[in-house]
Amino acid sequence: MSAMQQQKHDRSLSDLVYEKILALIASGETSLGSRLPTESALCEKFSVSRPVLRQALKQLREDGAIVSRQGSGSFVVRRPEGAVFGFAPVGSIADIQRTFEFRAAIESEAAYLAAQRRTDAELASMRSLLAELDRCTSEGKLGVTTDEAFHELICSASGNPYFTVARTSIKGNILTGLNLTRNLSLTKPQERLDMVQREHYQIFEAIEQKDPNSARAAMRAHVENARKRVFEG
Numbered sequence: 001m002s003a004m005q006q007q008k009h010d011r012s013l014s015d016l017v018y019e020k021i022l023a024l025i026a027s028g029e030t031s032l033g034s035r036l037p038t039e040s041a042l043c044e045k046f047s048v049s050r051p052v053l054r055q056a057l058k059q060l061r062e063d064g065a066i067v068s069r070q071g072s073g074s075f076v077v078r079r080p081e082g083a084v085f086g087f088a089p090v091g092s093i094a095d096i097q098r099t100f101e102f103r104a105a106i107e108s109e110a111a112y113l114a115a116q117r118r119t120d121a122e123l124a125s126m127r128s129l130l131a132e133l134d135r136c137t138s139e140g141k142l143g144v145t146t147d148e149a150f151h152e153l154i155c156s157a158s159g160n161p162y163f164t165v166a167r168t169s170i171k172g173n174i175l176t177g178l179n180l181t182r183n184l185s186l187t188k189p190q191e192r193l194d195m196v197q198r199e200h201y202q203i204f205e206a207i208e209q210k211d212p213n214s215a216r217a218a219m220r221a222h223v224e225n226a227r228k229r230v231f232e233g
């Protein structure tokens with residue numbers, strides 16, 4: 001096995017371990033505030049090497065699910081809902097989180113440029129999509145297709161086709177993430193979907209007002225909030 005193949009193999013294993021530890025936390029088997037088993041115990045439990053386990057723990061720390069304390073181990077500080085595992089395909093959660101990171105970088109810059117370059121026709125289309133999302137929100141419908149179209153349109157309005165190309169290259173991952181977060185929102189009180197929709201309007205209003213810095217900040221906040229909402233159990 002080449003070094004690159006080994007790296008991919010280890011990444012795949014660490015993603016599975018990451019998800020298994022999340023499942024332990026979500027089920028309550030490892031409760032909030034409690035310490036995770038030692039690295040040795042976890043390596044034995046999941047039959048993986050320390051480097052693979054440590055990559056999984058690193059991802060959990062970045063997600064804010066655990067914190068590591070020098071000399072004391074890792075402690076659970078946030079618990080995802082069990083529903084996450086019903087809506088997300090097996091083994092996909094780590095990729096969904098990485099997709100959100102990518103989107104935060106790409107789409108925030110696309111929004112920045114869209115605020116400078118958007119046409120009146122593009123703005124009208126954004127407004128129409130928001131009206132459709134309002135309807136989905138009020139009727140408790142998923143609205144994934146419309147949500148995706150809104151974000152695609154902002155990339156197109158940037159005037160730089162490479163934003164659309166970059167986003168299209170991972171469209172399957174994006175749709176998986178949207179399905180997950182919007183399905184989770186439907187399990188919450190109406191205020192949750194209203195909050196998501198307010199974030200969309202903040203992006204739109206900044207683009208409408210040709211305020212690129214506010215558009216960038218609003219888009220980054222929206223995508224990062226979507227990532228965090230996976231861990232609001």
